[in-house]
Amino acid sequence: MTDIPQITDSHCHLDFPDFDGQHAAIIARAAQAGVTRMVTICTKLKNEPAVRALAEAHASVFYAAGTHPMSAASEPLATTAELIAMAQHPKFVAIGETGLDYHYTAESAEIQKQSLRVHIDAARQTALPLIVHARDADADMAEILREEHQNGVFTCVMHCFSSSQSLARAALDLGFYLSMSGITAFPKSSELRGIFAAAPLDRILVETDAPYLAPPPYRGKRNEPAYTADTARCAAETFGVSYDVFAAQTQANFDRLFTKAASFEAAA
Incomplete structure (x- = not known):
């Protein structure tokens, strides 16, 4: 394996019911594929204790917590203080996911914006990266990110990026990162691959968003962290580099953005 x-x-969701009772096997399969770290994401703050427990139980698992934009109207509004308190845990490495999703939940746009700004404030105060979900909300997302960045610097990854070239450019211009999911490996995603190919390789991460969006040859099946390697092999082709080079660069990118995870590993 070395x-x-x-x-x-x-970015994955190991607390989802799809993985119940299977965590040890899933993490072992990931390790066999070379996926030696994963960040599991809490999308509703009431679930944070269960997500935290996964990180505590498995050496290779880190975690983040926030209120997903599609739940912003149905869950209590997070507070900056609440997020900062959670962030004191040694394996809590990012704020979110948060963001804007107007595809299914456009009617809650205003509360989504309010929630996003709370999460940005927490990311700024903790110096942890913000994990952003953006769907069918490019203009508002770019505006809020630019405005809030002017109010005080923070770091950010646009998770599972599948939006427009203009939002990609807005994020990159602010020093943010773009994350490639299994979508980028779908045959019909040539336009999206072009957006990534135009981005600097030192600003790229990879993810599964498991249990969703499995890349070929697993498309249509449950995704899991081991399949990060399949997405990354396609991504290496997109950037015209070897898999070894792409893997090493994205590892360096992750360490640069997720400094708390890198420091935790260094001290272990």
């Missing part, structure tokens, strides 16, 4: 390039699944 000869397999190491890679990180920067």
Whole structure:
């Protein structure tokens, strides 16, 4: 296994029912594929204790917490203080996911914006990266990110990026990162691959968003962290580099953005 390039699944949801009772096997399969780290994401703050427990139980698992934009209207509004308190845990490495989703939940746009700004404030105060979900909300997302960045610097990854070239450029201009999911490996995603190919390789992460969006050859099946490697092999082709080079670069990118995870590993 030492000869397999190491890679990180920067975004998955190991607490979802799809994985109940299978965590040890899933993490073992990931390790066999070279996926030696993963960040599991809490999308409703009431579930944070269960997500935290997964990170505590498995050395390769880190976690983040926030209120998903599609739940912003149905869950209590997070407070900055609440997020900062959670962030004191040594394996809590990012704020979110948060963001804007107007595809299914456009009617809650205003509360989504309010929630996003709370999460940005927490990311700024903790110096942890913000994990952003953006769907069918490019103009508002770019505006809020630019405005809030002017109010005080923070770091950010646009998770599972599948939006427009203009939002990609807005994020990159602010020093943010773009994360490639299994969508980028779908045959019909050539336009999206073009957006990534135009981005700097030192600003790219990879993820599964498991249990969703499995890349080929697993498309239509449950995704899991091991399949990060399949997405990354396609991504290496997109950037015209070897898999070894792509894996090493995205590892360096992850360490640069998720500094708390890198420091935790260094001290272990």
